Amino acid sequence: MIATIPSAVLVGVNGTRISVEVHVSNGLPGFTVVGLPDAAVRESRDRVRAALLSSGLTWPLRRVTVNLAPSGVRKGGAGLDLPIAIGVLVASGELDREAVDGLAFVGELGLDGSLRGITGMVVLAEALAGHTVVVPEASANEARLPAADGDVRSAGCLRLLVECLAGRRPWPRLRSHPPSAPHRGPGPWDPDDSGDLADVTGQPFARRALEVAAAGGHHLLLVGPPGSGKTMLAMRLPGLLPDLDRPTGLEVSRIHSVAGLPLPGDGLVERPPFRAPHHGASPVSMIGGGTAWMRPGEISLAHGGVLFLDEMGEFSTTVLDALRQPLEEGEVRVSRARGTATFPARLLMVGAMNPCPCGEGGLPGACRCSVGAKERYARRLSAPLLDRFDLAIRVDRPSVDDLISSRPGEPTAAVATRVAEARAQAARRGVRSNAELPGPQLDESVPMSDGAAALLELCLRDGTLSARGLHRVRRIARTVADLDRAGDTVHASHVHEALVLRSRRGALLGFDG
Amino acid sequence: MTGIQTTADRQAATDVPVSASGIGRPGSDVACGAALAGLPGMTPVRLAKILDDVNPVRAWQELAHGRHPADEKRRFMNAVRKIDPDVVAKDYERAGVSVHLRTASSYPPVLRGDPGAPAVLFSRGAPSVVEAGPRVAIVGTRSATTYGLQTASELARDLASAGVVVVSGLALGIDGAAHTGALRTGRLDAAPPVAVVGTGLDVVYPKSNASLWREVEDHGVVFSEAALGTTPRTRVFPARNRIIAALSDVVVVVECQLGGGALYTAEAAARRSIPVCAVPGSVRSPASAGTNGLLVDGCTPVRDVDDVLTAVALSRCGRDSPAPAVQASTFVAAKGRDRASPRSTPTRSARETKSTSGRRQSQGSPLPSGPASVQLSFDPGVLSDDARTVLAALEGSPTTMDAVLRRTGLSLARAAAACDALVRAGAVDTGPGWWATR
Numbered sequence: 001m002i003a004t005i006p007s008a009v010l011v012g013v014n015g016t017r018i019s020v021e022v023h024v025s026n027g028l029p030g031f032t033v034v035g036l037p038d039a040a041v042r043e044s045r046d047r048v049r050a051a052l053l054s055s056g057l058t059w060p061l062r063r064v065t066v067n068l069a070p071s072g073v074r075k076g077g078a079g080l081d082l083p084i085a086i087g088v089l090v091a092s093g094e095l096d097r098e099a100v101d102g103l104a105f106v107g108e109l110g111l112d113g114s115l116r117g118i119t120g121m122v123v124l125a126e127a128l129a130g131h132t133v134v135v136p137e138a139s140a141n142e143a144r145l146p147a148a149d150g151d152v153r154s155a156g157c158l159r160l161l162v163e164c165l166a167g168r169r170p171w172p173r174l175r176s177h178p179p180s181a182p183h184r185g186p187g188p189w190d191p192d193d194s195g196d197l198a199d200v201t202g203q204p205f206a207r208r209a210l211e212v213a214a215a216g217g218h219h220l221l222l223v224g225p226p227g228s229g230k231t232m233l234a235m236r237l238p239g240l241l242p243d244l245d246r247p248t249g250l251e252v253s254r255i256h257s258v259a260g261l262p263l264p265g266d267g268l269v270e271r272p273p274f275r276a277p278h279h280g281a282s283p284v285s286m287i288g289g290g291t292a293w294m295r296p297g298e299i300s301l302a303h304g305g306v307l308f309l310d311e312m313g314e315f316s317t318t319v320l321d322a323l324r325q326p327l328e329e330g331e332v333r334v335s336r337a338r339g340t341a342t343f344p345a346r347l348l349m350v351g352a353m354n355p356c357p358c359g360e361g362g363l364p365g366a367c368r369c370s371v372g373a374k375e376r377y378a379r380r381l382s383a384p385l386l387d388r389f390d391l392a393i394r395v396d397r398p399s400v401d402d403l404i405s406s407r408p409g410e411p412t413a414a415v416a417t418r419v420a421e422a423r424a425q426a427a428r429r430g431v432r433s434n435a436e437l438p439g440p441q442l443d444e445s446v447p448m449s450d451g452a453a454a455l456l457e458l459c460l461r462d463g464t465l466s467a468r469g470l471h472r473v474r475r476i477a478r479t480v481a482d483l484d485r486a487g488d489t490v491h492a493s494h495v496h497e498a499l500v501l502r503s504r505r506g507a508l509l510g511f512d513g
Numbered sequence: 514m515t516g517i518q519t520t521a522d523r524q525a526a527t528d529v530p531v532s533a534s535g536i537g538r539p540g541s542d543v544a545c546g547a548a549l550a551g552l553p554g555m556t557p558v559r560l561a562k563i564l565d566d567v568n569p570v571r572a573w574q575e576l577a578h579g580r581h582p583a584d585e586k587r588r589f590m591n592a593v594r595k596i597d598p599d600v601v602a603k604d605y606e607r608a609g610v611s612v613h614l615r616t617a618s619s620y621p622p623v624l625r626g627d628p629g630a631p632a633v634l635f636s637r638g639a640p641s642v643v644e645a646g647p648r649v650a651i652v653g654t655r656s657a658t659t660y661g662l663q664t665a666s667e668l669a670r671d672l673a674s675a676g677v678v679v680v681s682g683l684a685l686g687i688d689g690a691a692h693t694g695a696l697r698t699g700r701l702d703a704a705p706p707v708a709v710v711g712t713g714l715d716v717v718y719p720k721s722n723a724s725l726w727r728e729v730e731d732h733g734v735v736f737s738e739a740a741l742g743t744t745p746r747t748r749v750f751p752a753r754n755r756i757i758a759a760l761s762d763v764v765v766v767v768e769c770q771l772g773g774g775a776l777y778t779a780e781a782a783a784r785r786s787i788p789v790c791a792v793p794g795s796v797r798s799p800a801s802a803g804t805n806g807l808l809v810d811g812c813t814p815v816r817d818v819d820d821v822l823t824a825v826a827l828s829r830c831g832r833d834s835p836a837p838a839v840q841a842s843t844f845v846a847a848k849g850r851d852r853a854s855p856r857s858t859p860t861r862s863a864r865e866t867k868s869t870s871g872r873r874q875s876q877g878s879p880l881p882s883g884p885a886s887v888q889l890s891f892d893p894g895v896l897s898d899d900a901r902t903v904l905a906a907l908e909g910s911p912t913t914m915d916a917v918l919r920r921t922g923l924s925l926a927r928a929a930a931a932c933d934a935l936v937r938a939g940a941v942d943t944g945p946g947w948w949a950t951r
Contacts, residue, residue, distance in 0.1 A: 202915070202919060203915055204915060204918040204919065204925070205913070205914040205915040205918055205925060206915065208925045223946070360799075361656070363799075363911040363913070363944075363946075363947055364656050364657060364658040364659070364800060364911055364944065364947075365654060365656055365657065365658050365661070365768065365770060365798055365799050365800020365801070365910075365911075366656070366770070366799040366800065367656045368656075368770065368772075368773070371655070371685060371719050372745075393914075393946065394913055394914070394945065394946025394947070395915075396913045396915050396916070398915075399915075399916070399919060401919075402919070455933075480926070484926075492930065493926040493927065493929075493930055494926060496926055496929040496930040496933055497925050497926040497929050499929065499933070500914060500925065500928075500929035500932065500933075501925075503945050503946050504945060
């Protein structure tokens with residue numbers, strides 16, 4: 001007796017459809033899995049057997065052979081437990097062949113017969129489009145994301161599933177679940193946790209820089225002594241960003257699903273994610289990769305949102321320089337012997353660092369670092385990487401008056417409204433944000449008043465602005481003008497503001513070089 | 514021991530010419546002295562003990578035999594056996610570095626009686642310039658503000674013009690500004706500069722001061738007690754500071770943070786009863802915290818070169834040292850303005866330099882003073898209202914944009930435009946993320 005059950009496995013960040021063929025024949029009782037299974041799949045033999053027995057079903061005392069086709073693709077993950085179990089039941093005659101017609105199965109089994117959620121369900125369900133997908137209850141929301149509602153069924157345990165398949169019970173109704181699976185690690189950024197911009201007292205300059213960064217999608221470098229609130233400011237940046245559009249939301253959901261991050265109640269990520277990797281991060285954890293299967297890195301997990309690099313000077317130079325190309329291209333291609341994967345990586349980068357090892361530098365007279373120590377510290381950030389930061393500002397500890405005054409700052413909601421308006425303006429120019437305005441389009445999109453043009457010329461002539469910096473300043477000035485609802489023309493005051501938001505980054509680090 | 518007590522035989526051994534050409538005499542005291550200073554693990558204190566009452570050749574032989582009483586652990590025995598002093602001496606000759614033993618006549622006389630004086634001193638340039646006049650050390654922080662740099666430079670320029678030898682350490686910041694000022698007097702009869710560095714005389718540190726270093730060598734002298742090849746390490750600089758203090762009649766600290774290296778110099782000077790003066794600074798500027806602390810401790814405040822010259826005169830009048838080089842003609846009793854000082858302050862009206870007088874003239878203006886050229890081109894009347902508001906909110910110490918916005922209440926665009934206008938007008942100094950009045 002033979003049974004063929006459609007299922008899917010992860011290859012990189014994509015799902016690949018496979019067939020699980022189960023053959024039950026006379027012979028010595030045994031269980032063989034062929035077709036390039038990895039360790040997790042080979043171990044499924046014991047899980048499947050225990051789950052069937054715990055669920056009161058019969059394990060055939062015959063020879064069971066499982067083939068995973070196409071046999072050239074390496075299959076990993078525990079998601080094949082369920083299709084193997086169903087295949088065994090069908091092949092041994094416990095379940096009618098008609099009962100599983102047109103159904104695809106993905107899920108992990110527990111020894112007690114419970115069905116467990118697996119990572120990457122969004123892309124697996126995508127790969128199985130055209131089938132009705134049967135998944136564990138815990139993964140139902142993710143599976144529903146790419147498919148229409150009717151095409152997903154779920155159950156909490158194997159016994160219940162078999163009864164539903166046999167028609168002895170109705171399918172349980174799908175419902176939204178709170179994010180589950182605590183063993184999967186920290187959740188995505190939660191807007192309720194990160195605090196409101198109203199908590200930031202004083203610091204008008206830093207707040208404005210944050211607003212411009214959010215509105216224009218400009219990467220932001222915060223340089224300041226310890227305790228100046230760099231982390232606090234950066235945490236509040238995602239709250240200023242508008243909701244993700246549906247295509248981006250789907251991309252983010254897929255990546256988070258593959259990486260095993262819990263998704264929000266209805267499965268679709270709508271708020272920009274916030275990722276703050278520790279400075280000990282390895283190149284692979286930042287960029288993506290891995291040996292068993294390609295895992296997206298932090299820059300892809302931050303896709304559509306904010307990547308916050310705290311203590312940027314402590315990151316290894318290899319990691320920082322690996323960021324340069326993905327930041328430019330908005331995606332990262334990870335190549336390994338086994339294949340190449342492309343992950344999206346369009347994000348807003350916020351770097352925070354001390355001006356020098358002692359933390360007090362930047363302003364003359366306060367720092368006690370030796371020249372060599374400062375140079376070594378500043379050299380950890382290569383000039384091309386520093387160049388990616390459109391905005392670079394000095395953050396200072398809030399004044400005592402501000403700290404003790406109970407007057408709260410402008411709340412996130414008010415700033416977010418202005419940011420959303422500015423983003424809408426950018427959309428009318430055909431880009432997601434002003435930072436993406438292509439060079440040739442600048443003359444058309446950023447018309448300058450005479451005063452603004454004269455000011456830029458002055459800066460170019462006295463050497464405070466490079467030709468390369470000119471384009472950046474024009475884009476920032478565009479964002480500033482949009483935030484001020486100043487209409488089409490960019491005025492000198494906007495250029496002034498753009499220039500002051502773009503300190504020379506090498507100099508901010510107490511090192512001109 | 515002190516270097517002045519010389520016995521007849523040591524006198525004979527060490528009174529060889531100690532110029533670069535004299536080094537090469539085989540087995541000479543000079544060669545052995547230089548080689549001793551360069552032994553691995555040698556420190557100024559150990560060297561002083563080893564050369565205490567023993568001439569360098571004897572010390573070298575006793576170290577080689579492991580019999581030297583100051584080297585009971587035979588720390589240096591193996592190194593001494595491997596090194597040929599004549600080869601070391603040749604290295605110094607090739608590098609153009611002179612070696613001065615404490616007993617030699619070329620050794621700076623002012624250091625001879627000093628309890629912490631180096632047993633062996635190296636120099637490049639003309640070591641005799643130390644005696645060209647009274648000596649004032651100008652020291653301070655490496656991360657100085659514009660205020661500190663300008664003050665150090667002007668003080669050094671005016672002192673050198675007045676015939677006072679300016680001693681400093683060739684470091685970044687105040688030290689560099691002091692040397693630059695002393696070299697830029699525009700006068701042929703200005704006093705030569707003297708530098709004392711912590712590294713070997715062939716190791717220029719910091720590298721950005723290389724050309725200044727050369728200039729000081731050409732016009733004056735650079736001293737070091739470190740052997741050739743000694744790299745910048747933290748412990749060499751405090752040791753260097755004691756020599757600066759010992760060389761000087763007065764120590765002026767221009768700008769220094771709390772715990773800064775210049776306080777070592779001040780402390781070393783105080784221990785030698787050498788007057789320490791300090792330039793007052795803003796109480797909000799961390800770069801002036803150390804100097805303001807010195808003032809609280811009773812150091813003499815320095816407003817301009819006259820205060821320093823007074824301190825020099827007071828410092829030298831009690832000594833029977835030979836002929837102070839500040840001649841009476843340098844000082845004219847007439848005073849340019851009323852001073853609250855209880856001392857009668859001599860003023861050099863005849864030697865007023867052009868920019869000093871420019872600075873004086875600007876004192877009635879509401880703006881803080883700055884370089885004369887900038888002052889002339891800057892007219893506060895042309896400033897916009899915003900610029901005036903911002904100017905009033907700025908201080909002499911660096912002010913960040915956050916503080917500017919908070920104090921003025923202006924929008925960022927207006928404050929940024931005002932700051933830019935002030936910088937272009939020359940009324941305000943700027944750096945990465947900060948602005949300050951000049």
